[in-house]
Structure formats: C-alpha cells, structure tokens
Amino acid sequence: MGKQIWKKMFLIVFIISIGLTMSGCWDYQEINNVTNVAGIALDKGEEKKFKLTFETIVFKPSADFNISVKLVETEGDTIFEGIRNAVAVAGKRLYIGHCKAIIFSEEIAKEGIKEHLDFFVRDHELRMTLLVFVAKGVEARETLKDTALNHQIASYELERLVRNDEKYSSLSNHKLLFEVMREILDEGISLTLPVVEIKQIEENKTFTMEGIFYFENDKLAGFIEPEEIKFYLILKGKLKGGIINVPLEDNPNQFIVYEIQGCQTDFEFKTGNNPLLITKVSIKTSIGSNPVILSRQFSVQDYQRMLETWLNQELVRFFAKIKNQVKCDVCGFEKRFFQKYYQEWLKLSEDNKDFFEILEFQVKVKSEVNHTGTVKP
Amino acid sequence: MEQTQVSSSKMAVILAMFIASEFMVTYGNVNAGRDTWFALLLTVLGTLFLALLYYFLLTIIPQGDLFIALDQAFGKILGKLLIILYIAYGLIVATISFYQFNSFIRILSFGNTPYLFIALIVLTVLYFLLRSGLKAIIQLFVIIFPVFMAMLILSFLLLYPEYQFSNFLPLLKTPLKQIVKSSLSFGVVSFGDAILLTGLGVIVVPKLTYRKVFGRGIIGGGLMYLLAVLMHLLVFDAPLTDLLVFPTYSAIALIDVAQFITRIQVLLSSVFINAVLLKVLIGLEFALEGLKNLFPKGSKKFFYVWVLLVILGLSYLLFPNFEALRIFKEKYAWFKIVWQVGIPLLLLIVLIIRKVVFKKEFTDPSAEGKRPQVISR
Numbered sequence: 001m002g003k004q005i006w007k008k009m010f011l012i013v014f015i016i017s018i019g020l021t022m023s024g025c026w027d028y029q030e031i032n033n034v035t036n037v038a039g040i041a042l043d044k045g046e047e048k049k050f051k052l053t054f055e056t057i058v059f060k061p062s063a064d065f066n067i068s069v070k071l072v073e074t075e076g077d078t079i080f081e082g083i084r085n086a087v088a089v090a091g092k093r094l095y096i097g098h099c100k101a102i103i104f105s106e107e108i109a110k111e112g113i114k115e116h117l118d119f120f121v122r123d124h125e126l127r128m129t130l131l132v133f134v135a136k137g138v139e140a141r142e143t144l145k146d147t148a149l150n151h152q153i154a155s156y157e158l159e160r161l162v163r164n165d166e167k168y169s170s171l172s173n174h175k176l177l178f179e180v181m182r183e184i185l186d187e188g189i190s191l192t193l194p195v196v197e198i199k200q201i202e203e204n205k206t207f208t209m210e211g212i213f214y215f216e217n218d219k220l221a222g223f224i225e226p227e228e229i230k231f232y233l234i235l236k237g238k239l240k241g242g243i244i245n246v247p248l249e250d251n252p253n254q255f256i257v258y259e260i261q262g263c264q265t266d267f268e269f270k271t272g273n274n275p276l277l278i279t280k281v282s283i284k285t286s287i288g289s290n291p292v293i294l295s296r297q298f299s300v301q302d303y304q305r306m307l308e309t310w311l312n313q314e315l316v317r318f319f320a321k322i323k324n325q326v327k328c329d330v331c332g333f334e335k336r337f338f339q340k341y342y343q344e345w346l347k348l349s350e351d352n353k354d355f356f357e358i359l360e361f362q363v364k365v366k367s368e369v370n371h372t373g374t375v376k377p
Numbered sequence: 378m379e380q381t382q383v384s385s386s387k388m389a390v391i392l393a394m395f396i397a398s399e400f401m402v403t404y405g406n407v408n409a410g411r412d413t414w415f416a417l418l419l420t421v422l423g424t425l426f427l428a429l430l431y432y433f434l435l436t437i438i439p440q441g442d443l444f445i446a447l448d449q450a451f452g453k454i455l456g457k458l459l460i461i462l463y464i465a466y467g468l469i470v471a472t473i474s475f476y477q478f479n480s481f482i483r484i485l486s487f488g489n490t491p492y493l494f495i496a497l498i499v500l501t502v503l504y505f506l507l508r509s510g511l512k513a514i515i516q517l518f519v520i521i522f523p524v525f526m527a528m529l530i531l532s533f534l535l536l537y538p539e540y541q542f543s544n545f546l547p548l549l550k551t552p553l554k555q556i557v558k559s560s561l562s563f564g565v566v567s568f569g570d571a572i573l574l575t576g577l578g579v580i581v582v583p584k585l586t587y588r589k590v591f592g593r594g595i596i597g598g599g600l601m602y603l604l605a606v607l608m609h610l611l612v613f614d615a616p617l618t619d620l621l622v623f624p625t626y627s628a629i630a631l632i633d634v635a636q637f638i639t640r641i642q643v644l645l646s647s648v649f650i651n652a653v654l655l656k657v658l659i660g661l662e663f664a665l666e667g668l669k670n671l672f673p674k675g676s677k678k679f680f681y682v683w684v685l686l687v688i689l690g691l692s693y694l695l696f697p698n699f700e701a702l703r704i705f706k707e708k709y710a711w712f713k714i715v716w717q718v719g720i721p722l723l724l725l726i727v728l729i730i731r732k733v734v735f736k737k738e739f740t741d742p743s744a745e746g747k748r749p750q751v752i753s754r
Contacts, residue, residue: 008513013517
C-alpha cells in the first residue's frame with residue numbers, strides 16, 4: 001500500500017479521535033463542580049410527594065485519598081425533580097453515574113414501585129447494575145445515616161454486604177435494577193426485593209440485609225423471613241452458599257451445621273388435571289460443626305440422610321407456605337411451566353385456572369458431604 | 378500511481394460490517410419477542426435470495442453497475458429519473474445512519490452539546506474520508522473489522538454470567554405473522570441496503586466473485602447481528618429488550634468480571650459505532666456514484682460538499698428528534714422495499730427482455746466516461 005494511503009489513514013484516525021474527544025466541551029464538568037452520589041433513599045415527602053436523601057461523597061484536597069460523606073435531602077413531586085432540586089442544597093449538580101443503591105421506603109413500596117423505577121432505567125447516567133432495596137421498619141433515609149461500620153460510605157458497604165451475603169450467608173437475595181425490571185415485566189413470576197433493616201450494635205447502629213419483601217403487581221405485599229431465604233433460593237435455583245442448621249433427631253436444640261458448597265435445582269413438571277412440579281435438589285456440603293463431636297456416632301451417610309430428610313420436609317413446608325399464605329409465585333414456577341409446557345399453560349389460561357393455586361409439589365433432595373473438616377466424622 | 382487492489386473478501390468484510398451496523402440501536406419494527414433470532418435467520422436466508430437478484434444485475438452488463446444498468450435498460454429519461462431516485466435512496470440511508478451516529482453520541486455522552494456541533498464535526502470527518510476515496514475507506518474499515526469482531530465476541534463471552542438460557546423458551550411460539558413482519562423489518566432496515574454495494578463505482582472482476590461477496594457478507598453480517606440479538610435476549614429477556622433504545626449498549630454496560638473488567642461500555646460502543654459510520658459512507662459513496670452518472674463532468678469536491686450538506690439538512694428535516702427516527706424506522710422504512718426489491722426486479726426483467734427477446738447488445742459504458750473503476754479480486 002502506498003505512502004499516500006497511510007498518510008490519509010493516519011489523518012482520518014487523527015481527525016476521528018480529535019472529533020470525538022474535543023466535541024464534549026459543552027458537557028465538560030470539573031470534578032469539584034459535581035457532587036458524586038453513592039446511594040439514594042426514597043421516602044414519602046412532607047410538602048411534596050417524595051423525600052429524597054442522597055448519600056454524597058465529597059473529595060477533600062489532600063495528598064491522600066481523603067473523602068467525607070454527607071447526606072443531602074430534597075423533596076420533589078417526581079424523583080427527577082428531587083434530584084434537580086438538590087442543586088439548591090448541595091450547590092452543585094448531583095452526578096448519579098456512580099450510584100450503587102436505591103432504597104425505597106416500605107410506604108412507597110406498598111403503593112407500587114414500577115413507576116418510580118422508570119427514571120432509573122431511562123436515565124443514561126445510571127447503570128442497570130444498581131442495587132434495589134426496601135427499608136424495613138424505618139424510613140429509607142435512616143439506612144444511610146451513620147450506618148457504615150467499616151467503610152465511610154454506607155452504600156458501598158451495602159454493595160459489599162450483598163456480594164458476601166450471596167457467598168457466605170444467603171440471608172437475602174439481592175436484585176440489580178435490570179433484574180428487577182425483568183421480574184416486573186415477565187409473566188409468571190412475582191417480584192421480590194431485599195430488605196435493609198437498622199440494627200443497634202452497642203453504641204453503633206448499622207444496617208443488615210435479612211429477608212425479602214414480596215410484591216403483588218409491583219406493590220409490596222409481605223415479608224419472607226431470613227430463615228426461609230435458603231429455601232426460597234433453592235426453589236429459584238439460585239442458592240450458592242451459606243450454612244444450614246439441621247436439628248439433631250433426638251435433641252432439636254442441638255444442630256449439625258452444614259456449609260453449602262454448591263447447590264443445583266432441576267425442575268420437572270408432570271401435566272395432568274393439576275400440574276405437578278417435581279423439584280430435584282442436589283446439594284454439596286461440608287460439615288461445619290457437630291455438637292456430638294466426641295461420640296463419633298455418625299457416618300458420612302448419616303450426615304447425608306439427615307440433611308436430605310430435613311431439607312425435604314422444610315421445602316415441602318415452605319412451598320405450602322408460599323402457596324397458601326404468601327399466595328404469590330415468588331419462585332417463578334409459572335414462568336418455568338409457561339416456558340416448557342406452553343400449550344398446557346395456554347389451556348389452563350383458557351380454562352381460567354390459577355396455575356399457582358392448582359400446582360402440586362414434590363421434592364427429591366440428594367446431598368453430598370464432601371468432607372468433615374479436620375475432624376473425622 | 379499504483380492502484381490499490383480491493384479483493385472480494387475485503388468487499389465481503391465491508392458488507393458484513395455494513396449489515397451489522399444497526400445492532401447498536403433500535404432495529405425497526407421487530408416484535409417477535411423470544412423468537413427474534415429466528416426472524417433474523419429468516420432475513421439472512423431471504424437476503425441471500427435477494428442477493429441473487431443483485432448478482433444477476435451486476436453480471437448481465439459485463440462492465441456495468443446498477444446505475445449503468447438503469448441507464449441502459451430504461452433509456453435516457455426514465456433511466457435518469459430512476460438514477461435520481463436511487464441517489465435520493467442513498468442519501469436517505471446515509472441520513473438515517475448519520476443521525477443515528479450523532480444521536481448515539483449525544484444521548485449517551487454529550488447531552489448538552491448542540492446537535493449541529495456534533496454533526497459538523499462528523500461531517501468534517503466524513504468529508505476527509507470521502508476525499509480519501511472508496512479504496513482508502515475500505516482499507517480503513519477492513520483494519521477496524523478484526524477489532525470490531527473481537528470486541529463483539531468478547532462482549533458476548535463476558536456477559537455469560539448474566540445469561541438465562543430459559544429466555545429462549547417457549548421456542549417458536551410467537552405468531553408467524555409477527556415473525557415474518559419482524560423478519561421483513563430486519564430486511565428493510567438493514568439487510569436490504571446491501572443493494573448499495575451494486576452502485577459504488579467499483580466492480581470486482583471477475584464478476585462471478587460477487588457470489589462470494591454477497592454470500593460471505595450477508596452470512597457474516599447476519600452472524601454478528603445474531604450475536605447481538607442473542608445477547609439482548611439472554612440478558613434482558615424479550616419484554617425488557619423491547620423497552621430499550623440501545624439494547625446492545627445497555628447489555629455491555631452490565632459486563633463485570635470480578636469488579637475488574639467493568640464499565641467498558643464506552644470503549645466497546647466506540648468500536649461498534651464505527652459500523653454506523655461505514656454505513657453513512659457507503660450511502661454517500663452510492664449517491665456520489667449516481668451523481669457522477671448524471672453529471673459526468675461535475676466537480677468531485679462540489680459533489681462531496683453537496684451530499685454532506687444534503688444529509689445534514691435531511692437529518693434536520695426528517696428527524697426533529699430521536700423519537701422521530703424510531704418511528705421512521707418502525708413505520709415508514711417499508712418504502713425502502715421499492716428500491717431494494719421492486720426496481721431491481723423490474724430492471725432485471727427489462728434487461729433480460731432486451732437481451733434475450735430483442736438481442737440488444739449493451740454499450741460499453743467507458744465510451745461515455747461512466748465506466749466504474751474495475752478492481753481485480
């Protein structure tokens with residue numbers, strides 16, 4: 001290829017890069033002219049519809065990484081108005097591109113959250129990886145107020161908590177914004193959102209993420225206890241980690257602790273008058289602790305059998321609870337049925353039968369104890 | 378000066394990138410939901426048949442392209458009228474992509490920068506690219522292509538943790554009418570524009586190699602498009618994908634590999650958006666070739682400025698806002714069928730009748746100074 005072409009190509013690339021990088025002068029923002037928002041809490045307003053609390057990060061001039069966190073509160077009839085009104089308080093435009101979490105108050109969630117999520121999906125600055133929570137028992141703003149224990153920024157600590165909960169405790173089920181939207185838009189599954197609660201630890205208060213709220217038609221309808229989240233996650237096929245306490249058969253006050261190392265759930269339907277869901281759970285664990293350590297009365301097979309029996313009972317009980325008390329298909333059984341047995345699902349819809357009401361349930365648990373730690377069984 | 382050779386494989390690369398250019402933005406009236414991928418496959422198949430029509434058009438006149446064929450088949454008045462119609466078509470295709478390119482940058486990055494300023498910067502780039510000549514443009518985009526492909530495949534792989542393969546189900550349950558309509562929409566918005574390659578002022582000889590150009594280009598472009606469509610479906614599911622204006626951008630914004638490879642959507646989209654620029658250039662080159670046929674003695678520089686000003690004006694006239702573009706692509710893009718299928722089919726019939734029935738020999742276009750540049754494969 002001739003020199004001329006290379007020259008031209010260099011010129012073209014140069015012009016493109018100049019064109020694309022220099023044309024942003026209208027949008028140019030100095031870091032000290034914007035306020036970074038780490039998290040947003042939404043409560044009902046006193047004068048206007050919403051009270052918005054922004055956890056903002058202020059960068060201080062320093063050789064080291066020096067930041068301080070301030071809460072900025074505004075009110076607005078819409079979320080967008082609230083964000084823009086914050087200029088009057090903060091003196092700067094709020095930049096929400098680094099926002100990690102949105103926390104709705106219980107009151108707002110009871111009225112429905114779909115319309116409020118629209119802004120967060122529509123705005124190009126925000127990312128769809130934003131975490132969505134609902135505050136339980138307190139105003140949403142309280143969850144951002146001096147609640148961070150290890151980190152200065154509560155929203156960032158909340159994000160870290162989410163990542164670790166999934167691996168180590170499974171007391172809740174986090175949701176990213178796009179997952180929330182997906183659940184709202186999809187048929188055959190009810191939305192659930194994780195709960196943020198305030199806990200007092202000696203003189204400090206902090207937040208915990210335990211349990212989930214479930215929604216009916218995007219309106220908060222009830223709460224599922226943290227102890228039951230593992231069953232919920234198993235029935236959603238999402239359990240990744242955490243521990244399971246199985247009471248001893250002869251002494252229910254003592255527990256064998258299993259550490260979950262992996263879990264797979266397969267769903268199979270049998271169609272008939274009433275659809276039957278056969279759930280096959282395959283769980284891998286290790287023994288975390290055993291109160292009767294010195295007796296050495298259990299073999300690995302015993303450990304497996306005990307876990308299987310207990311988990312079987314609990315899953316049947318949990319299914320009955322969500323079917324009869326919760327009355328919302330939080331695990332998305334109907335979606336699975338719709339995906340695999342579309343014609344049958346169509347027939348049930350035509351017959352005006354409520355799928356979840358007539359669904360029957362069976363579970364088969366298979367457990368595997370990989371090891372018993374540094375102690376023999 | 379030594380002529381740069383353009384091979385049929387390079388032309389195929391250009392066609393593939395040209396076809397795939399639409400996947401960054403909303404792609405017309407596509408509402409086949411979970412079966413969008415199938416509608417796309419139908420389009421690829423249909424376009425391969427359509428390409429046969431273009432192939433016959435190119436081969437029927439040994440040294441001619443679309444404009445020469447129009448001229449020779451329909452005579453001076455009707456032929457010129459059709460050439461004018463095709464110039465308008467090339468300019469409209471270029472305008473749509475030009476507006477898409479500018480709007481993409483504006484909506485996602487430079488919200489406060491006036492449209493005119495971005496448009497003028499892009500026009501400057503386009504002017505220099507046009508002045509460099511088609512071969513330099515082809516060479517440039519052939520260099521960009523591997524990066525484009527690598528980034529697309531990388532995005533597809535990095536999003537794997539977010540995939541829900543059940544989003545495919547229920548398989549092929551979308552009403553056939555919707556699938557066919559979506560397939561046609563893919564065709565008119567993107568694939569059918571392959572006709573622009575028949576009037577670029579360069580012809581690949583031997584013309585038999587056009588089979589490879591169209592075959593590889595359409596299948597390659599279709600596969601790239603398919604990767605993007607699958608990415609949207611697997612990550613967002615059909616209902617949420619349907620809500621998004623820039624589904625590919627929104628999907629790649631979710632990439633998060635251990636919090637290390639994250640927030641790379643700007644980098645990736647700046648590579649993908651190059652394909653839209655290519656489409657603008659191909660549309661303009663096509664229109665310029667038409668102009669050269671109408672005014673063989675006209676000034677090249679004048680034509681460059683004229684076409685660029687026309688697309689700037691048209692972009693204001695046709696698209697007062699981005700919503701107008703979306704509606705245009707969804708509701709009015711069907712008119713393109715006349716240019717993509719109607720006129721070419723009529724042209725082929727007329728050419729065959731003239732050649733077979735009237736035994737008319739076609740004149741050598743070089744005699745009138747209209748002969749397209751011949752390039753070997």
